[in-house]
Amino acid sequence: WSMDGKSxxxxxxxxxxxxxxxxxxxxxxxxxxxxxAGLNRLQxxxxxxxxxxxxxxxxxxxxxxxxxxxxxxxxxxANYQYEFSSSxxxxxxxxxxxxxxxxxxxxxxxxxxxxxxxxxxxxxFGKGPGExxxxxxxxVHLGIFQKTVDELMTPYVRPQENGNRMDVxxxxxxxTTGRGWKVTGSPDLNFSASRYQAGDxxxxxxxxxxxxxxxxxxxxDLAQNGIGSxxxxxxxxxxxxxxxxxxxxxxxxxxxxx
Numbered sequence: 615w616s617m618d619g620k621s622x623x624x625x626x627x628x629x630x631x632x633x634x635x636x637x638x639x640x641x642x643x644x645x646x647x648x649x650x651a652g653l654n655r656l657q658x659x660x661x662x663x664x665x666x667x668x669x670x671x672x673x674x675x676x677x678x679x680x681x682x683x684x685x686x687x688x689x690x691x692a693n694y695q696y697e698f699s700s701s702x703x704x705x706x707x708x709x710x711x712x713x714x715x716x717x718x719x720x721x722x723x724x725x726x727x728x729x730x731x732x733x734x735x736x737x738x739f740g741k742g743p744g745e746x747x748x749x750x751x752x753x754v755h756l757g758i759f760q761k762t763v764d765e766l767m768t769p770y771v772r773p774q775e776n777g778n779r780m781d782v783x784x785x786x787x788x789x790t791t792g793r794g795w796k797v798t799g800s801p802d803l804n805f806s807a808s809r810y811q812a813g814d815x816x817x818x819x820x821x822x823x824x825x826x827x828x829x830x831x832x833x834x835d836l837a838q839n840g841i842g843s844x845x846x847x848x849x850x851x852x853x854x855x856x857x858x859x860x861x862x863x864x865x866x867x868x869x870x871x872x
Contacts, residue, residue, distance in 0.1 A: 615795075617702070617869050622795050624829050626727030627706065627865075629681055629692060631656060633721040633775040634815035638841050647717040652683020658692075673698040681710070688714030702869040709862040716858040721775075723861050724804070724835030731829055732789040734763045736807055740782030744768070747778055749840035749854040756781065763787075763807045763830050773818040777806045778838060787832070792872025797834060800864045804835035836863040 615622045632654045635645035648654070662678035675696035682689030692710040708725060741751055742759035745768050768776040779785075782803050788794030797803070809826035818824050840854030 615702075615704070615867075615869075617793055617871065620793070621730055622733070622869065624728040624730060627725035627834070628727070629656070629658065629690075629708070629710075630724050630726040630812075630833060630835075631681075631690075631720055631722060632812055633838065634773070634812040636774045636841060637770075637772060639721075639775075648719075648721055651688065651717050652686050653721060655683050656681050657684065671700055686714075688712070688716055703867065705864060705866040707862065707864040709860075711860050712858040718857070719839050719855040720858055721856070722804075722833070722835050722838045723856065724833055724837075725865065726831065726833050728829045728831055729787060733787040733794050733830060735788050735790070735794075736761050736763055736766060736785065737788075738779060738782050738785040738805070740785070740802065741780050745777050746780045747838060747841045748780065748856075751780060763809065766807055769821055771820070773810075773815040773821060773824060775812070775815065777808060778804050778833075778835075779806065780804045780838075786870060787830070788870060792870060794870050796868045796870050798866045798868075799834065799836075800866075801836070803863070803865070804838055805833060806835075807832045834865055836861055 632648070639645040659680045660677065661680055662676070664676040665673070667673045675698070677694040679692045680689055681692050690710045690712055692708065695707040696704060698704045737758065737760045739758050741754040741756055743761070744754055746754045766777045770776060782799070782805055784796055784798045785805050786794060786796045787807065807830055809830060810824055811827065811831050814824060814827070837856050839856040
């Protein structure tokens with residue numbers, strides 16, 4: 615996907631069900647159950663593929679895949695339905711069914727993609743200006759906000775999952791000229807954008823251990839698990855857990871230019 619000969623996406627989107635464990639995740643061994651379920655090492659197998667245009671000139675791409683960890687007998691039967699138009703707009707509907715016996719919760723359900731480093735200006739309509747999660751959002755409010763990608767990060771003393779914004783109706787990433795893209799979700803999405811992948815945050819003991827990547831990694835999620843406070847208090851309430859249940863959500867991408 616490119617505009618004026620410049621790429622808008624470096625790689626992806628690809629499925630993502632993992633997050634860098636938080637101090638609270640570690641507190642109630644939630645991250646251990648996620649790791650035991652292989653959520654940090656999922657692999658994807660393509661089972662079916664179809665690509666065709668319709669009478670309106672819209673191109674349709676259908677993918678049926680199996681997402682699963684090695685060895686274990688659990689997995690996700692996933693479907694992607696892409697639609698590409700001549701205007702440059704495209705959409706993807708991502709659906710999945712969990713098979714086998716899973717842990718009681720998941721870190722996240724979403725898609726991840728990498729974009730060029732120059733698309734470092736972020737604007738969104740949703741909760742902000744700070745980070746928010748399903749059980750940690752009383753300190754934010756609904757509005758239109760602007761930040762650079764680096765400003766989206768919450769610099770915890772110990773690197774971990776951070777920077778999520780929820781109840782987002784639209785989000786725009788662009789360069790200094792306004793060239794970039796806008797994404798909307800159905801239902802409203804969660805997003806984060808960072809110079810680091812989850813594995814980078816997980817391996818680092820201190821912020822000084824983090825080495826920025828040469829691209830920006832963007833997570834566009836249906837939902838994330840609650841945060842809780844089990845490093846010093848209770849685990850997340852049951853109604854804040856992200857259950858391994860059938861899911862579907864749609865993302866619509868539109869190129870932008872000032």
